[in-house]
Amino acid sequence: MNNDKWLIRNGQFIVNAPETSVVKGCMMIENGRITYIGESLPEGEEETPFIDGKGLLFMPGLVNTHGHAAMSLLRGYGDDLALQVWLQEKMWPMEAKFTSNDVYWGSSLSVLEMLKGGTTTFLDMYDHMDQVARVVQESGIRASLMRGAIGLCSEEEQAFKLAEAVQFAKEWNGQADGRITTMLSPHAPYTCPPAFIEKFVQASYDLDLPLHTHMSETAAEVQQNVDSYGLRPVAHLEKLGFFDRPSLVAHAVHLTDEEIAVLASHQVGVSHNPGSNLKLASGVARVNDLLKAGVTVSLGTDGPASNNNLDMFEEMRLAALIHKGVSGDPTAVPAAEALRMGTEYGARSIFLNDTGTLAAGNKADFIALDIDQPHFLPYSDLISHVIYSASAKDVAHVWVDGIQVVKNGESLTMDEERIKSEAQAAFEGLLAR
């Protein structure tokens, strides 16, 4: 933990209360938490160590609420395919060959990309999760981790996967100085028989941990659910008690009005993954209607093999653009709302209540953008610029828990050259096996 007290002076800070706006002045950090943001230097702090924020825009770290980090090894391996073909013919055969070493280097590559691009918290659903947790420990990032379980196997294998998921969730919750939290995650209703999902719901009660799953990503999947169980995925999961638990669903592209009301009434969060949904031609989620119904909608990249990068600025921009385009309503998902989806709502979606905004009392998870660049001028509306003009490349500095992990665009905690060469070797090893 960081026990320093220090200040940023002469900076510009995006705050969300009482509304999303920019404050010019100072921010103070003590013991890894923000203790002050305001226009003037707090009294008696003239001698406190500080960094000069001139030319920088400080904002909350981005929160990526759905992904599979190790799939960076499969980036570019299987493009331009629909979800089921992509999964069954390209991803799953390769993933069957993944070792712990592959997951370690693939996740390292993704965490390096995420930190350098301003993501300070990510959700990860995968296998060999001890390796992902190790990467989180070493890199200094914050994460919500879970062993994803596909139940298209024998009951014996299902029991083994559930036991692994429970063991991982118990063992790692609160580790890495509290930066790791855990959830429980059956992969999807189309890959997990109802009785298997019910076991995850029971484990969620037993461990007092939230649930996460893929849901209603494609029209074909919704139809398959109706054919198999006589219900669409929302009613199916509701019947299995999934939504009686704190839960987050990824994608939720194909929803009816009634289903949106069900998600809202159970306070189910939705991780909207616009880049992945567009690339896999899954459709466009009803984000405007979800937000209007009071659903917490956050943003995720999904895995790097269906996106194909982990740039959360791109996801915020896509969210702000595509819902205007498909609705014909230029007021749909305004810039400030897209920004909250990428930060505040992200933290809320994964049940973190003291990160996601720059506010006194919150964890000091924040980033600084270099706004002394042509595409940020004129300084008319910096919130607009963050959504419509910025990209991951503009991130100069990153702090998590008040500890700097990226400085002048370079990682301070991860060995970039080693990670790139090991990831390339891991990919070649997968091709050769």
Ligand SMILES: CSC[C@H]1O[C@@H](n2cnc3c(O)ncnc32)[C@H](O)[C@@H]1O
């Ligand atoms: C059980 S580990 C996670 C599992 O999820 C697969 N996956 C990656 N992206 C998607 C997606 O968009 N929809 C459904 N499943 C996805 C990944 O390949 C792993 O097998």
Ligand SMILES: [Zn+2]
């Ligand atoms: Zn996914």
